[in-house]
Amino acid sequence: xxxxxxxxxxxxxxxxxxxxxxxxxxxxxxxxxxxxxxxxxxxxxxxxxxxxxxxxxxxxxxxxxxxxxxxxxxxxxxxxxxxxxxxxxxxxxxxxxxxxxxxxxxxxxxxxxxxxxxxxxxxxxxxxxxxxxxxxxxxxxxxxxxxxxxxxxxxxxxxxxxxxxxxxxxxxxxxxxxxxxxxxxxxxxxxxxxxxxxxxxxxxxxxxxxxxxxxxxxxxxxxxxxxxxxxxxxxxxxxxxxxxxxxxxxxxxxxxxxxxxxxxxxxxxxxxxxxxxxxxxxxxxxxxxxxxxxxxxxxxxxxxxxxxxxxxxxxxxxxxxxxxxxxxxxxxxxxxxxxxxxxxxxxxxxxxxxxxxxxxxxxxxxxxxxxxxxxxxxxxxxxxxxxxxxxxxxxxxxxxxxxxxxxxxxxxxxxxxxxxxxxxxxxxxxxxxxxxxxxxxxxxxxxxxxxxxxxxxxxxxxxxxxxxxxxxxxxxxxxxxxxxxxxxxxxxx
Amino acid sequence: xxxxxxxxxxxxxxxxxxxxxxxxxxxxxxxxxxxxxxxxxxxxxxxxxxxxxxxxxxxxxxxxxxxxxxxxxxxxxxxxxxxxxxxxxxxxxxxxxxxxxxxxxx
Numbered sequence: 348x349x350x351x352x353x354x355x356x357x358x359x360x361x362x363x364x365x366x367x368x369x370x371x372x373x374x375x376x377x378x379x380x381x382x383x384x385x386x387x388x389x390x391x392x393x394x395x396x397x398x399x400x401x402x403x404x405x406x407x408x409x410x411x412x413x414x415x416x417x418x419x420x421x422x423x424x425x426x427x428x429x430x431x432x433x434x435x436x437x438x439x440x441x442x443x444x445x446x447x448x449x450x451x452x453x454x455x456x457x458x459x460x461x462x463x464x465x466x467x468x469x470x471x472x473x474x475x476x477x478x479x480x481x482x483x484x485x486x487x488x489x490x491x492x493x494x495x496x497x498x499x500x501x502x503x504x505x506x507x508x509x510x511x512x513x514x515x516x517x518x519x520x521x522x523x524x525x526x527x528x529x530x531x532x533x534x535x536x537x538x539x540x541x542x543x544x545x546x547x548x549x550x551x552x553x554x555x556x557x558x559x560x561x562x563x564x565x566x567x568x569x570x571x572x573x574x575x576x577x578x579x580x581x582x583x584x585x586x587x588x589x590x591x592x593x594x595x596x597x598x599x600x601x602x603x604x605x606x607x608x609x610x611x612x613x614x615x616x617x618x619x620x621x622x623x624x625x626x627x628x629x630x631x632x633x634x635x636x637x638x639x640x641x642x643x644x645x646x647x648x649x650x651x652x653x654x655x656x657x658x659x660x661x662x663x664x665x666x667x668x669x670x671x672x673x674x675x676x677x678x679x680x681x682x683x684x685x686x687x688x689x690x691x692x693x694x695x696x697x698x699x700x701x702x703x704x705x706x707x708x709x710x711x712x713x714x715x716x717x718x719x720x721x722x723x724x725x726x727x728x729x730x731x732x733x734x735x736x737x738x739x740x741x742x743x744x745x746x747x748x749x750x751x752x753x754x755x756x757x758x759x760x761x762x763x764x765x766x767x768x769x770x771x772x773x774x775x776x777x778x779x780x781x782x783x784x785x786x787x788x789x790x791x792x793x794x795x796x797x798x799x800x801x802x803x804x805x806x807x808x809x810x811x812x813x814x815x816x817x818x819x820x821x822x823x824x825x826x827x828x829x830x831x832x833x834x835x836x837x838x839x840x
Numbered sequence: 841x842x843x844x845x846x847x848x849x850x851x852x853x854x855x856x857x858x859x860x861x862x863x864x865x866x867x868x869x870x871x872x873x874x875x876x877x878x879x880x881x882x883x884x885x886x887x888x889x890x891x892x893x894x895x896x897x898x899x900x901x902x903x904x905x906x907x908x909x910x911x912x913x914x915x916x917x918x919x920x921x922x923x924x925x926x927x928x929x930x931x932x933x934x935x936x937x938x939x940x941x942x943x944x945x946x
Contacts (some may be wrong), residue, residue, distance in 0.1 A: 677928035732897030788901030
């Protein structure tokens, strides 16, 4: 059997249970694929093939015994390099953590291991997940598998590119303002930003703690449901995790969506939206209508203020989170270099941070330090937190009437590498459709909706209510059963 | 940011926040970041158009308050985990983290 790397989780799991293939065979196929395409894509920062081979052997035994641990047993996964992995380097794509080896696993990593998933390695991101292109990485940019002169999106660009290029069966990413959805859209993958608190953040490098979420990037909505069953749920080590009893997310697959109410917030279809993206979205919405959904235009007026609100809070929280990186307990340190050049403790802080943070991390720290400084706090942070309340309320009201809302993920398809790197404002503005969701805390998925005339993927964003992942999966799965966009693969030279 | 700063094109405020955040900037960086950050801060001004009279701020969306767990030792912090944690530290002496003096080293 060949090309096992192309399998979805659903397909692989069925074949594994039937004894047609083994975990080790899938793994070897994936490793071969990674070695072949990595020179073009550069998704992986660290490969852990030896760990993976040992895990696959164990998984093989379990299938022989007829006792797989879960539907993810034997399924190879790539982790964004912000998930702490015991004994395996975790860099957050930053020079300041280039040699950091965690002493423990993140809760989600532990959950995946307990489910039998196979760890392929750690994949690229913007430094500390700050960015929308995976260019802000200390380990070089990742390239979009559909056009290697373009960005894969970000910050989970390594995760999305690895899924699109078949360098894993699925990946985990993080989403603070679109970091799962936008790269999924740019690479034609299915990526879910979960309800804030659905998945534990314990052991995951923080960007903006009140927005950060963890979620899957996969090849279909059905695969997302399988992964979510494993990773979702309360964790005593993350006090913000949900306490509710959660459904079996695969129970939302294969459903009829007749009569589902879909809202189309007009603010997301205005100025700045590329005509091609607009057309692809309208066709996708028509498709959902033809499946029986009831579609209606509506309004979320606070959307216009979302970018400003989001970036004030995100950078404020970021400056606070990045204050812990000083190279004293771990990470890049001048103590490992010429010690005679260090005057005193504060000099060491300055040297370590100045030499090891990249530009966007520095901008974030400075912006956050500014907006939190006394005299400006009320005008920025407090005001933004009030606007956040308005945005949150708008979404709560919208979901009294609609099952889901549908918008474009990004106003345009993947842009060229280097195009926005020195223009942070325009990079931030590119996040206009994804950032309102995180302050509201609700879930949203990026689903492949079509391709531009030049063959670049375009994603549709399906937004659901608080803990409404099931509603999103239902619509996305119905759409994917009726379309083939998500099945299309890039040709990598 | 205040109108005076924006108009004067003065970038010393960038130097000030960098100092507070323990980051050194070269002259070139100071100027570059001042331009980039001013553009972003100007965009933030949009919020002054939003009427937020009487609106409570939102700091988190979970609605959870006072989350407790039992104060039990799950992973007894024996030598092994201590050694794992300390293995990342640049300078260790007798199981403690060593740093340069707070005042200038003589």
